[in-house]
Amino acid sequence: RKEVEQDPGPFNVPEGATVAFNCTYSNSASQSFFWYRQDCRKEPKLLMSVYSSGNEDGRFTAQLNRASQYISLLIRDSKLSDSATYLCVVNPPSNTGKLIFGQGTTLQVKP
Amino acid sequence: EAGVTQFPSHSVIEKGQTVTLRCDPISGHDNLYWYRRVMGKEIKFLLHFVKESKQDESGMPNNRFLAERTGGTYSTLKVQPAELEDSGVYFCASSQDSVYEQYFGPGTRLTVT
Numbered sequence: 001r002k003e004v005e006q007d008p009g010p011f012n013v014p015e016g017a018t019v020a021f022n023c024t025y026s027n028s029a030s031q032s033f034f035w036y037r038q039d040c041r042k043e044p045k046l047l048m049s050v051y052s053s054g055n056e057d058g059r060f061t062a063q064l065n066r067a068s069q070y071i072s073l074l075i076r077d078s079k080l081s082d083s084a085t086y087l088c089v090v091n092p093p094s095n096t097g098k099l100i101f102g103q104g105t106t107l108q109v110k111p
Numbered sequence: 112e113a114g115v116t117q118f119p120s121h122s123v124i125e126k127g128q129t130v131t132l133r134c135d136p137i138s139g140h141d142n143l144y145w146y147r148r149v150m151g152k153e154i155k156f157l158l159h160f161v162k163e164s165k166q167d168e169s170g171m172p173n174n175r176f177l178a179e180r181t182g183g184t185y186s187t188l189k190v191q192p193a194e195l196e197d198s199g200v201y202f203c204a205s206s207q208d209s210v211y212e213q214y215f216g217p218g219t220r221l222t223v224t
Contacts, residue, residue: 004153043202043215044154087154096167097142097206097213101154 006088006102017078021105023071023088032091035073037084078109115216123222129191132219136205143186149199193223
C-alpha cells in the first residue's frame with residue numbers, strides 16, 4: 001500500500017465549477033500535511049498547509065480528518081489557470097523534513 | 112530574492128558513466144533536500160542536509176549515489192556509475208527555519224541511455 005494515495009484523475013471541469021480532491025495517508029502518526037501544485041514540467045510549489053481545524057485561502061479550502069487519515073482540497077469557482085497537478089504531501093513522524101508525496105491529481109479546467 | 116537553482120537542467124549520459132548534479136539553495140537556508148521523480152511514479156525523498164551534515168539519508172537508493180554539501184552552501188549529487196533506472200527528474204529543495212516549508216528548484220532531467 002502506498003504511503004499517500006490520490007486519485008490520479010484527470011478531472012475535467014468547466015470554468016466556474018467547484019472541484020474536490022481527496023487523499024489518504026497510511027501512517028496515523030504523520031505530523032504535517034500539505035497541498036502542492038505542479039505545472040507541467042515545472043517544480044512543485046506549496047499551495048497551502050493543512051491544519052486540523054481546516055483552513056481556507058481564497059477559493060481554496062483544505063480539510064484534515066485525522067481519524068480517517070484523510071485530507072481534502074476544495075477549489076471553488078475554478079479558473080483556467082487552476083489547471084495543474086495537485087500533490088498531496090505528508091511529513092511522517094521523524095525529526096527530519098522528509099516529505100512523502102502522493103502521485104498527484106490532474107485538473108483540467110475547460111473554457 | 113533568487114530561488115533554488117539547479118544545474119544542469121538536462122543531462123543525457125550513457126549507462127556506466129558518471130554525472131554530477133548541482134543545487135544552490137536560497138541564500139541563508141540551512142536545510143537542503145534532494146528528491147527524484149522517475150517516470151510514472153511519485154516524487155520520492157532522497158536525503159536531507161542541515162548545513163553540511165546529513166540529517167537523513169534514508170531515501171538514497173544505493174551506494175552509487177553520493178551527496179555532498181561542503182561548507183553548508185551548495186550541494187552536489189553524484190551518480191557513479193549511472194544505470195538505466197536512474198533516469199528521472201532530480202529536484203532540490205531548501206528551507207530556512209521551518210523544515211516543512213520547502214522551496215523547490217526547477218529540477219535536473221537525467222536520461223541514462
